[in-house]
Amino acid sequence: MSLLELRGISKIYGDLKALDNINLSVENGEWTAIMGPSGSGKSTMMNIIGCMDKPTMGEVLLDGVDIAKESAKNLTAIRRDKIGLIFQQFHLVNYLTAVENVMVAQYYHSLPDEKEALEALARVGLADRAKHLPSQLSGGEQQRVCIARALINHPEIILADEPTGNLDEANENIVLDLFRQLHEEHTTLIVVTHDPEVAEVAQRTITLEHGRIKSDEINKMFGRN
């Protein structure tokens, strides 16, 4: 059984089909990139997978459970336990230090554990930045805090919506290296991107257009660069 399976998913806003009959399955440990022009439905799909939105039609099976039928409260619980989110704008809490931002996710999940949070920061190479406020960190550093926060509760899937959209090349590479590392540790990654360079390092690339899957390809170059 796949970790994630979308069956006949549609999301309709008025007479706009943001997603139109999407069928897709993602295996455990897979690294998938989702591409497509602006407005093609990428974020909509991520929101549905990330339990922040529900499809108008279809089933979303996560670990065999149809999350499209769950109540908002249960969705919050599923998101808390199974999903790690990485955002284009990082969304760090501006009055909390780096380590506290990681601990926020622990706090709302179970119990904050500063030692574990510091380890997570060390893993993304920010051990010496733990006590800095977001405003004292560079964009790349902020995104790494965001990644540490997404990882802290050991989610089953990491969802990243344009994670490198606000980063320069050097920081983009740092983030991609982290993704590689996560992939080697068998973390399931779904990364939305505009950027072909970000997409081509993934195992598989799905391209959306007008809410439909235009292509779904295995990246033959995967692992060689």
Add this chain to the structure above:
Amino acid sequence: MFLRMIRGAFARQWKKMLIIALTIMLGTSLATAMINVMLDVGDKVNQELKTYGANITVLPKSASVMSDLYEVEGSSDDTGSYLLESEIGNIKTIFWAFNIVDFAPFIDTNVTTDGGSETRLVGTWFNHHLDLPTGESLDAGVNSLRSWWDVDNGSWIDEQALEEDERAAMVGAVLAKREGISVGDTIHVKGAEGETELKVQGIFDSGGDEDEQIFAPLDLVQELSGKDGYISSIEVSALTTPDNELAEKAAKDPGSLTIAQYELWYCTAYVSSICYQIQEAITDSVAAPVRQVAESEGAIMDKTELLMVLITILSLIGSALGITNLVTASVMERSNEIGLFKAVGARDGAISGLFLTEILLTGLVGAVAGYFLGFGFAQIIGHTVFSSSIEMKPFVIPIVAILMLAVTLAGSIPAIRMLLRLDPAEVLHGR
């Protein structure tokens, strides 16, 4: 972690929190000041109004019938028309003794002065010291009952300071001017039963008939008129509850009440029940309210209290609106943060709890500061309006605390609802 988040939020947003705290502080201070002034104002207004004179006059039964029949004021020479001096203290033993603020007995006699003119000499208490059967003691008399008298020349008579054989008097300003009497003079007066020398200790301006009269200690006038132990009237100043139907019915005839009505009436500080109780305490007396003053006291107090209640309510509504605006703005500004908390799995209760804690902590700081500011306001109001300080009653603290808690929570409702409705997907992807 919760504490760290609260601390961080305060550290980063202290300016906004400060404004919220200030809003709550203003509301609290007004509510504190108004409630305290309102609770204290009853006494203050009464003290203020007391200066317009006694609100109950006690006369001997026959004198009161006479004056009713012939519409003449004051005493007659009939010995039946006197009250007993020994019973005056009984006024302070009635059920509503605590509401009796002040009183003074009067007796008067006509005397002839050196200048040859007939004048009324009034005997009374100035600051008479009285030990009550209850063990209490008090000073009663015209020094406080006639507090509106202007004594620019000389001073009030202090009965306690008088020598055994010292014969002091206060002379009305009009009489003093006409007869050329000044402070320190000794005047000679001749009454029906004797004559005496009086040392003028003060000249007063009452703005009324009393300016033609001479006031001297009670025993001196009793001696001069041969009425030892008798007085012709008592003026009483009492704090009263405004009359209602029951009080009016009782005033006509207490016998017409049912037992329950009678109890209620007797145990309420209506001017009629206080009069009734005074009559019970003093043999053959008739106590009657000086209508106008008694009524206006109640009415003015009612209106003042209504005004204060309105100001309090308005200030609370004002604070609530202010809080609503500020907290809503703060939630809007922090929508990303709220969205993020939701995205990492925070329950609705946890997020509202965080924000409410912030607001309530801010409110607590504002309220404590506001209480002290309100204390200041109350004293300013007390001194400018009533020229005395306002007593701060401790039980006002919980009242104000509950009011402000309600106002703060009510003011936060729209913001909390907005916070709960907020969709993390909307804010986090920044469409």
